[in-house]
Amino acid sequence: MAVLTLPAVAKLNLFLHIIGQRDDGYHRLETLFQFIDYGDTLTFTPQPERTLTFTCSQAQFATADNLVLQAARLLQHRFPTHWRGVHVHLDKRLPAGGGLGGGSSDAATTLLALRHLWQLPLSTAELATLGLSLGADIPVFIHGRAAFATGIGEILTPATPPCPWYLVVHPGVTVATPTVFKHPDLPRQTLPLQDWTQWQWETTRNDCEQLVSQLHPEVANALAWLLEYAPPRLTGTGACVFARFDSEEPAQQALQALPDKWQGFVAQGLNENPVCQHLRQASTVNLPD
């Protein structure tokens, strides 16, 4: 089999409402996921020996608990006779703990790639359920469609929001998702939307934004800076914030003015995870739906 090079793009939460909490502590959400054309890249190189190895462009991610390795091991243990030797290399561009779902996307691309390479008899729904055991955001990347999500983010209804250009700003701090969800000041009682298909930017929000801005003043500063250009919002539990633009040029102009202390990039919204298209092209076998 040939070397497989695949994207692991980021997601944005266009809005994120917390509508309650389950008995196990997980929060019940209503959120709209959209992908953006910016992210990491994974390369899968088949090996003659039956070994599973992993490297990363950033040394701090080349650890045994990386989600890429966890995803691969999950399939290795589930299919002890199917798995074959592979070396996985992660070219990391997305900031960790940024609310961009980078780790989840890396794991989802790994699950999809290894299903393809090892020709595993797993449907996409089964693969998403396996992915859910590693992280609440993984199913949306596996199903590969922009989606309105309920439950803890795993009950997905495909959506086709507009695909504007985004300026995404990373304010240089890392937000740990569990810290936000454990915080007593997090609002947890937003009313469910009556009809999510009628969602509008103005009538939705990110329920984590105020708390994360208080915990991390640089997030508040980045939101205030973006507001000069377009209405900003936090993605996920942060730390990244973003604003929408009708075309690329004004987004790039705003990026030029970004203070040096922050990182940022411009990307377009996508309603399909590009890894799915890559795998359709690479596929010589029919995979189950």
Ligand SMILES: C[C@@](CO)(OP(=O)(O)O)[C@H](O)COP(=O)(O)OP(=O)(O)OC[C@H]1O[C@@H](n2ccc(N)nc2=O)[C@H](O)[C@@H]1O
């Ligand atoms: C809330 C979101 C929105 O996209 O935030 P980001 O992580 O993207 O910022 C995600 O669903 C996060 O998904 P993910 O980052 O995979 O979280 P997980 O590893 O499953 O959970 C980390 C911890 O967050 C808490 N958690 C997570 C999801 C959820 N709906 N309720 C929770 O209370 C739990 O305490 C859990 O132990």
Ligand SMILES: Nc1ncnc2c1ncn2[C@@H]1O[C@H](COP(=O)(O)OP(=O)(O)O)[C@@H](O)[C@H]1O
């Ligand atoms: N491949 C990976 N990329 C990024 N983070 C990873 C990866 N594997 C494990 N992690 C861990 O997962 C955590 C969440 O990462 P990430 O998904 O990028 O952030 P977020 O959930 O805020 O979008 C990080 O703290 C990091 O230590």
